[in-house]
Amino acid sequence: MNTQIRHIVQNMPKAELHIHIEGSLEPELIFALAQRNGVQLAYPSVEALRAAYAFKDLQSFLDIYYAGASVLLKEQDFYDMTAAYLARAKADHVRHAEIFFDPQTHTSRGVPMGDVINGIHRACADSDVSATLILCFLRHLSEDDALATLEAALPYRDKFIGVGLDSSEVGHPPEKFTRVFARARELGLHLVAHAGEEGPPAYIWSALDVLHVERIDHGVRCLEDAELTRRLAAEKMALTVCPLSNIKLRVFDDMGQHNLLSLLDAGIVVTINSDDPAYFGGYLNENYLATFDSLPLGLQHAHELAKNSFAASFLPAEQKQKFLDEVDAYFSAFDVV
Numbered sequence: 001m002n003t004q005i006r007h008i009v010q011n012m013p014k015a016e017l018h019i020h021i022e023g024s025l026e027p028e029l030i031f032a033l034a035q036r037n038g039v040q041l042a043y044p045s046v047e048a049l050r051a052a053y054a055f056k057d058l059q060s061f062l063d064i065y066y067a068g069a070s071v072l073l074k075e076q077d078f079y080d081m082t083a084a085y086l087a088r089a090k091a092d093h094v095r096h097a098e099i100f101f102d103p104q105t106h107t108s109r110g111v112p113m114g115d116v117i118n119g120i121h122r123a124c125a126d127s128d129v130s131a132t133l134i135l136c137f138l139r140h141l142s143e144d145d146a147l148a149t150l151e152a153a154l155p156y157r158d159k160f161i162g163v164g165l166d167s168s169e170v171g172h173p174p175e176k177f178t179r180v181f182a183r184a185r186e187l188g189l190h191l192v193a194h195a196g197e198e199g200p201p202a203y204i205w206s207a208l209d210v211l212h213v214e215r216i217d218h219g220v221r222c223l224e225d226a227e228l229t230r231r232l233a234a235e236k237m238a239l240t241v242c243p244l245s246n247i248k249l250r251v252f253d254d255m256g257q258h259n260l261l262s263l264l265d266a267g268i269v270v271t272i273n274s275d276d277p278a279y280f281g282g283y284l285n286e287n288y289l290a291t292f293d294s295l296p297l298g299l300q301h302a303h304e305l306a307k308n309s310f311a312a313s314f315l316p317a318e319q320k321q322k323f324l325d326e327v328d329a330y331f332s333a334f335d336v337v
């Protein structure tokens with residue numbers, strides 16, 4: 001990638017639609033919060049903890065990810081974590097972020113739901129990056145647990161815009177959560193789900209047809225099913241792809257093997273996201289740069305990806321159009337519109 005494209009990609013306005021806020025906890029902040037809260041960590045130092053970030057698959061990551069989140073106890077901890085992420089997002093020219101949080105990871109440790117949601121939301125309100133919250137259900141737990149979590153979050157309904165589905169995918173198909181997604185839909189919440197990261201295309205089909213999601217998180221295995229690929233393109237069903245995550249969790253062997261360009265060529269609305277930036281070696285711009293460095297992507301693709309990131313967001317139409325116009329104005333300076 002030449003330096004001009006590099007500069008353009010880094011500075012273009014963009015949205016981030018797939019970021020787990022607990023996945024932005026840097027080792028330094030984990031240690032600082034552990035000290036503040038008197039939590040004993042299994043690692044002697046920041047370096048030792050960071051050295052443990054060598055993953056062989058999703059589960060090996062999740063085991064460390066949940067351990068890292070154990071330092072989050074107070075409302076202020078959730079605020080500090082979110083404020084740190086939003087500062088990094090702003091530096092990457094993120095104009096809007098839709099942020100996942102995993103309440104069950106915290107309520108199961110006795111942290112009040114209100115402290116989780118209010119801490120994250122307060123940091124979003126204090127940031128000049130537009131940010132909204134998506135409550136994720138942990139799919140390795142039961143649907144009853146998800147239903148109870150949704151009910152416990154309802155007093156804070158004005159502070160989150162949607163629900164998602166994350167954690168261990170294989171063996172926990174979307175249809176396991178039919179009732180809780182139907183309940184969330186009744187409540188007017190947006191619906192998304194991780195599907196087709198490690199799970200098969202069948203999981204993407206049921207996220208669409210059983211859960212009725214409006215976006216697919218990851219979804220990179222869709223290309224194994226030509227009919228599904230055609231459907232995603234025809235319906236403009238966006239994928240929130242996380243390139244560095246897919247390499248670190250061995251979904252692809254290296255970035256040169258990533259199928260992001262094939263997804264774009266199939267006409268799918270692809271977005272680039274960081275997933276768990278503190279664990280996967282990069283925030284949003286590093287994900288763009290790593291992808292553009294390894295795949296034959298050019299300015300047209302940068303323009304398309306930036307527009308997709310806002311088009312696939314849950315922003316109100318007027319705000320969405322304002323950001324789309326901002327992207328076009330930005331690229332008009334480079335004869336790419």
Ligand SMILES: Nc1ncnc2[nH]cnc12
Pocket residue numbers: 020023058065166167168169194197245275276
């Ligand atoms: N990439 C991922 N897949 C599933 N669950 C997650 N939780 C945090 N990151 C995740």
Ligand SMILES: [Zn+2]
Pocket residue numbers: 018020166194217275
């Ligand atoms: Zn994810």
